[in-house]
Amino acid sequence: MKKELNEKLILEYVDKAIVARENAYAPYSKFKVGAVLVDENGNETSGANIENGSYGLSNCAERSAVFAAASKGMRKIKLIAVVADTTGPVSPCGACRQVIKEFADDDTIIILGNLKRDYKLMTMEELLPYGFEL
Numbered sequence: 001m002k003k004e005l006n007e008k009l010i011l012e013y014v015d016k017a018i019v020a021r022e023n024a025y026a027p028y029s030k031f032k033v034g035a036v037l038v039d040e041n042g043n044e045t046s047g048a049n050i051e052n053g054s055y056g057l058s059n060c061a062e063r064s065a066v067f068a069a070a071s072k073g074m075r076k077i078k079l080i081a082v083v084a085d086t087t088g089p090v091s092p093c094g095a096c097r098q099v100i101k102e103f104a105d106d107d108t109i110i111i112l113g114n115l116k117r118d119y120k121l122m123t124m125e126e127l128l129p130y131g132f133e134l
């Protein structure tokens with residue numbers, strides 16, 4: 001998949017994550033995050049962060065996207081793009097890195113971006129080296 005990726009396509013995924021971010025429910029932190037992922041069949045699913053008045057029950061955008069995809073039967077993530085309104089590309093939390101890894105390969109493409117369309121391209125292995133595996 002990496003070979004087929006060019007800047008135009010990367011920015012298309014950044015833009016899709018920006019659209020997904022619009023559905024974020026973040027009345028407490030006001031920090032909206034969006035994610036879009038592509039599975040091995042080319043199917044796309046998106047997610048946004050969904051907060052709760054009991055703050056600890058809030059769910060990040062990345063996990064929303066992965067859980068939505070897995071609930072539809074998706075079992076292999078080939079690419080995931082994440083965006084937030086950050087100065088540089090957003091950096092996913094540790095919990096989300098581990099949850100993405102469950103359905104990823106070492107060479108799964110990770111696109112980290114922001115609303116200015118700055119982006120950083122990396123692999124799963126780079127995002128979470130030495131992650132937990134059963």
Ligand SMILES: O=c1ccn([C@H]2C[C@H](O)[C@@H](CO)O2)c(=O)[nH]1
Nearest residue numbers: 029031033049060061091092093
């Ligand atoms: O990579 C990240 C980092 C944070 N959040 C969410 C969790 C919470 O709703 C808000 C502030 O941490 O942003 C994400 O969705 N993804």
Ligand SMILES: [Zn+2]
Nearest residue numbers: 060092093096
């Ligand atoms: Zn997270």
